[in-house]
Amino acid sequence: MMADFFADTPTPPYYAVVFTSLRTSDDDGYDDMARRMAALAAEIPGYLGMESARDSLGRGITVSYWFDLAAIQRWKADVEHLLAQRLGREKWYAAYRTRICRVERAYGFER
Template sequence: MTIANTPEPPYYAVIFTSLRTEGDNGYRAMAQRMGELAAQQPGYLGIESAREGIGITVSYWRDLESIRAWKANAEHLHAQQTGRSTWYSDYKARICKIERDYGLDDVFASRSE
């Protein structure tokens, strides 16, 4: 896993937080497929995901229209439906505008100025 290489802001993030039900029930394969499919969508910038009890997936997008198109993708709609009926005991999706970002290299650069 790597940290997504995003462009200069502004751009958008979809933060998907979830609690899983018991068993896999096809979840792992679908999650992998959704990652592959999302990467093919116009406006997709990257993804980061972690699961240790609670799952948090952050996908990055160029604009709100790209997010709307991804949400409406037929295969993604099927995954959403299965998520509600089978995989998740609870979830929350949040859409955010990224106005500023920085990383370790940026912190070191600002210390030397």
Template sequence: MTSIANTLKPPYYAVIFTSLRSDDSSGYDEMAVRMAELAKMQPGFLGIESAREQIGITVSYWSDLESIKQWKMNAEHLGAQQLGRERWYRSFKTRIAKVERDYEF
């Protein structure tokens, strides 16, 4: 993910996933790619941006709260969440925010 998400005119929603990785990275990269592909197929998905240094931050953008709820409950996504808790993350936090305004250069 090396581009800035092209979102709708606000308002829309951002899901901000911040994580600290564990030492076990087996299968992580493949799952991250799969989750990005799967999210793109979900109704209401607008885009995704991700960066990793000492902490990882992934922001996905959604048209409405119902779309976020459906994504959270996607069966394949639920499996990835479980693997994250068991294997890939020391800790993480998810925040959901309403984007009221945006601008760009």
């Protein structure tokens, strides 16, 4: 269970893209696109993993992890991802924020 939830990230430094969103009620095609974007991101050189959660009110946070800023830029510029971004603004998101962070330190606990 834990291995499926946490991204397998290396020793820092690396980068995190934090995507916080509020969904609309329009679900038409969203789940398929979300699965496609997760699979496509995993193909980008420098992709390290992803963690995501959404509540019943449509508030969500997805954190994707990347080796460097160049990998994030490749993801941002991907043609299919650009289409998903456009559809997100037009249909699926009432609002969102994207934040790019450098991870300097990471630690955790598992029982």
